[in-house]
Amino acid sequence: MNTRKLNMQVGIIGAGNMGSMLAEYFAWLGCQVSITNSRGPATLAAYAFQKKGITAVTLEEVIREKQIIIIALPVKAVVKLPLHFLSGVEKNVMVIDTCNYFPTVRDPLIPDIENGLTESEWVSQQLGHPVIKAFNCMTALSFATRGLPENTTGRLCMPVAGDDNAHKDRLSEIINAFGFDTIDAGPLSNSWKLQPGAPAYCADTGKETITNLLQQSDYSMIKEYRHKMMQGAAAAIQQFGSLEAAVAQTGRPEKLTYLKTT
Numbered sequence: 001m002n003t004r005k006l007n008m009q010v011g012i013i014g015a016g017n018m019g020s021m022l023a024e025y026f027a028w029l030g031c032q033v034s035i036t037n038s039r040g041p042a043t044l045a046a047y048a049f050q051k052k053g054i055t056a057v058t059l060e061e062v063i064r065e066k067q068i069i070i071i072a073l074p075v076k077a078v079v080k081l082p083l084h085f086l087s088g089v090e091k092n093v094m095v096i097d098t099c100n101y102f103p104t105v106r107d108p109l110i111p112d113i114e115n116g117l118t119e120s121e122w123v124s125q126q127l128g129h130p131v132i133k134a135f136n137c138m139t140a141l142s143f144a145t146r147g148l149p150e151n152t153t154g155r156l157c158m159p160v161a162g163d164d165n166a167h168k169d170r171l172s173e174i175i176n177a178f179g180f181d182t183i184d185a186g187p188l189s190n191s192w193k194l195q196p197g198a199p200a201y202c203a204d205t206g207k208e209t210i211t212n213l214l215q216q217s218d219y220s221m222i223k224e225y226r227h228k229m230m231q232g233a234a235a236a237i238q239q240f241g242s243l244e245a246a247v248a249q250t251g252r253p254e255k256l257t258y259l260k261t262t
Contacts, residue, residue: 010066011069013071031068063089071095071127075106076106076108106243121188130164138204139202158183161191195222
């Protein structure tokens with residue numbers, strides 16, 4: 001696959017840090033990108049107008065005739081999507097889940113997740129469609145600024161998890177074109193290794209270290225991983241006023257660095 005000229009139809013639900021960056025990355029690869037948020041396309045018109053290949057659309061339009069659909073929402077917003085929203089979408093459409101669950105500090109408690117279901121398995125059930133877990137465990141600043149050509153020393157690695165090996169292979173090629181290595185973290189049931197608080201979460205490091213961190217992950221520690229992460233998030237909220245404001249402190253350049261150099 002020639003990823004530099006991908007020429008695919010991509011729909012993105014969510015226009016925050018990750019959603020807007022992914023829109024720019026995919027547009028850079030030659031894709032026609034549709035993006036939406038919870039407030040409607042009018043609020044994104046100015047942003048989309050300035051970005052070649054990106055169009056602001058409605059929630060219904062963003063999933064129409066797409067080859068890739070990306071869910072770039074907080075869990076609290078996934079809850080508000082119509083149940084089984086993607087059940088009518090063909091199974092060969094790749095759906096990527098970038099969501100992270102932050103209970104009590106941002107998101108409502110989800111009993112199924114609290115009882116052991118992985119966050120992405122829950123998202124898949126809500127959407128009524130299989131998903132690939134990706135783009136959730138690297139900081140926004142690293143994703144924006146630290147992409148490097150293939151085989152370059154210091155390249156960061158982004159793990160992916162899911163049950164469709166063909167989709168994972170295809171997504172790995174795309175992520176490689178974005179400037180990052182990938183590693184297959186296994187089926188979607190293994191995606192807890194990518195969740196907030198797990199050793200590989202936002203480690204922002206190379207493939208060998210990410211591999212070791214994934215291997216060190218302990219399923220019996222999931223609740224402890226989450227608890228420690230929420231303690232840190234609560235402290236950040238107390239300092240900055242909201243989780244979004246705390247994340248914004250990491251900064252994000254006006255343009256994505258790797259796109260400017262290739």
